[in-house]
Amino acid sequence: MSGTTHNLKRMYRFDLTTRLVAKLKQEEAVIGGIGHSNFDLWAAGHRPQNFYMLGSMGLAIPIAMGVALAQPARKTFALEGDGSLLMELGCLTTVATQAPKNLIIILFDNGIYQITGGQPTPGAGADYVAIARACGLATAAWAANEAEFERMLDNALATDGPHFIGCKLDAQGPKAQTERDPAQIRDRFMRGMGTKKNRTLG
């Protein structure tokens, strides 16, 4: 685990997301942030416990916190891009203060707004792990490569959080696009959370 951005491998978001999904055996919740973060979550294989954000840039972590507080026994992931996190940086202090033990934040940092044409973010030189630590998430760390990402996931799944795992991304685009039906996305996820149980008719 690294606390600096030196010598970090730039990794492929779809590959990292696939590695994450492969480790989820306990119906863990995953909130995919807007844009390519949730596109690759969808592409990695739909699960009833996946939520795909179609809008509201920056809210993946606060949404995941609401889920995590409501269901403290379920590990809950937020997959958020660096551009999105910049919209709602303050939420890291809220997470640190509430300190939900079951919340795991994965930051996908490519330094650009990839979905709108690859423009650099105004935080391209920022160290988001250092920011997370300074906000009170003491164990925040960068994953240096894929093997370390998997070890950090194992640790996050096995220990109390909140956890924050930073990943530097390469320039590859997403593997697919999520289907855009917000009512269906919400309904499926609630059934995945066990909070909606009636049968679907027809």
Next chain:
Amino acid sequence: MFRADAQEDDMQREQLESAPTAAEAWPDQIYDLLKQHGVRQVGLVPDAGHARLIKRCLADNDMKVVSLTTEEEGVALAFGAWLGGEKSVLLMQSSGVGNIINMLSVAIAHRTPCPIIVTMRGDFGEFNPFQVPMGNATQACLEAMGTLVKRADRPEDVAETVNATLRLAFNTYRPTATLLGQRLLGAKTFGK
């Protein structure tokens, strides 16, 4: 340090346990409604008008009170809470409504409850010029985003109005708001 903490606790207990006058009973009535509706998460950016209600919620171990860095986070928290099976409410000042306009799309698009209790500024006898533009636009902005808005300007109207706002949200799956008018709260003067 211990003594100071204890004194503060005593003061807070006294404030909570002393019965307010009839005109000031509405924050306790709102708290009772939150309990009746089974609200478990309370997201807030503090406002003086909500101070007593916030204290009541903080003193309740069955409520998770989340102090937010911006009201935007609250819309997300309320949504996540609902997905996870818990009811929530948001407390904010009218200026905070300006911060959540785009985020109300979450509750509209996904058809989920998002009840908001707003303490008004810039509304009735305001002294701070800066509060007037957003205070004057609060109801129009909320309604433009599909939020069902009700107002309470007299103490005797608060409970009924907040109850309607909670029922509309939880039964019809949409953002709803009660605006608590400055006439009810009393225009702040900061000693002027």
